[in-house]
Amino acid sequence: MVEKIAVLGAGSWGSMLANILAENGNDVRLWSYKSAQVEELNNKHTNSKYIENFTYSKDLVAYSDMQEAIDGVDDILFVVPAQVTRSIAKKVNEILAELDNNVNIIHGSKGIEQKTYKRMSEVLAEEIDPKYRKSISVISGPSQAESVAKHDITLVTTASENIKDAEHIQSLFINDYFRVYTNDDIIGVEIGAALKNIIALGAGALYSLGYGDNTKAALMTRGLAEVSRLGTSFGANPLTFTGLSGVGDLIVTATSSDSRNWRAGYQLGQGKSLDDVIKNMGMVIEGIATTKAAYELAKQRGIDMPITSAIYNVLNDKVTVKDAINELMHREGRAELD
Structure with a gap:
């Protein structure tokens, strides 16, 4: 069944998910606040800042007007940075109220909101009135956009509290190179998606220092x-x-140089400052904000997370990467399964 779907966020992952949906025969509207990016997508069918040497489906249409993109859709997929999800959701709620539309909400964002420590499904539930949403689901898994662009076989999970809702999202995305499984553990899927970015930062840093497979x-x-x-x-x-x-x-995130978190960690391991790393990347590095949130949550809940703490200390200039490694290796011995 063909559905009308708005995808909010035209970065590498948002645009690639939109392309999958368009290739699957859906009516897809991809929203970006950048008018130049919208023009490039519509006229050249490329998104060169995010995915090089790739031509998007000609059936994919980009919009800079959010209301126009959302009008009449069955589903809205959020793929915007975690720290702006709340503000975008507020705007979407206003538009849905004006249109009096009721939709399925999906997100592919991988992060935890600062200060509130909320998962993205919680943020969306708080900001989008139940009158205007049928369901909230997440899609996540080992899926570098650059590999999906090559139709590399990719397997992901979609999760919702109601498995029927997850099955609906599964049906939208599944095809001969993109296989989707379902799960009703939305908490686990969202936390796994967010926190693996912390470990990817560490993996990039270790690689830059010459550590090998054992360390990885x-x-x-x-x-x-x-x-x-x-x-x-x-x-x-x-x-x-x-x-x-x-x-x-x-x-995939801790081993691939396509991972922006891995690349950020690599630069940190080279001794570059966090400000320089952020400037060099030119894109949101979700692992930075997530490290802070996870570190604070661990303290709050009394949970031992030494690697997260070490990476937090590196990001906040309290220790160097080499000193952080040394501190981890000289912690008191403990049982593996504690």
């Missing part, structure tokens, strides 16, 4: 233990962290 495996394994520890404290299913949105997403 150690970081990812113990990092996943921290992600699971925090996630289960909120009621997440521990098995979710062994799945696509947990270990799967962690593997």
Whole structure:
């Protein structure tokens, strides 16, 4: 069944999800606040700042007017940075009220809101009136946009509290190169998606210092233990962290140079300042804000997250990467499964 879908956010991942939906035969409207980007997408069918040497479906139409993009749609997919999700959701709620429209809400954002420590589904639930939303779902998993552009076989998860809603989102995206599984553990999927970016920062930093596969495996394994520890404290299913949105997403984000969090960590390991790293990237690095939120949450809830704490200290100029590694390696011995 063809659906009308608005995708809010035309970065690498938002534009690629929009392209999948368009390739699947849906009526897709991709919104960006950047008029030059909208013009490029509509006239050249490219998005050169985010995905090089790729031509988008000619059926994908970009808009700079959010109301025009949302008018009459069945689904709205948010793929905007976590820290602006609330402000965008407020605007969407105003538009839906004016249009008197009721839609499925989906998001593909990977972060935790600063200060409130809210997951993105919680932010969306707070800002979009239940009168105007049928459901809230998340789509997440090991999915670098650059690989999806090449039709590399990609498997992800969509989660919602109601599995029927997740199955609806699954039906929109699934095709011969993009396979979607369902899950009803939206807490676990969102926390896994957000916190793996912290570990990716560390992985990039270690690589820049010349550390090899043993170190990478150690970081990812113990990092996943921290992600699971925090996630289960909120009621997440521990098995979710062994799945696509947990270990799967962690593997690709912590090993791929296409990951902006990995690239940011690499520059930090080279000794560059955080300000310079942010300037060099020119795109949002979700792991930076997520590290702060996770560090503060761990303190608040009394959860041991030494790797997260070490990366937080590096980001805040309290220690160098080498000193952070040294402190981690000289912690008191403990049992692996504690």
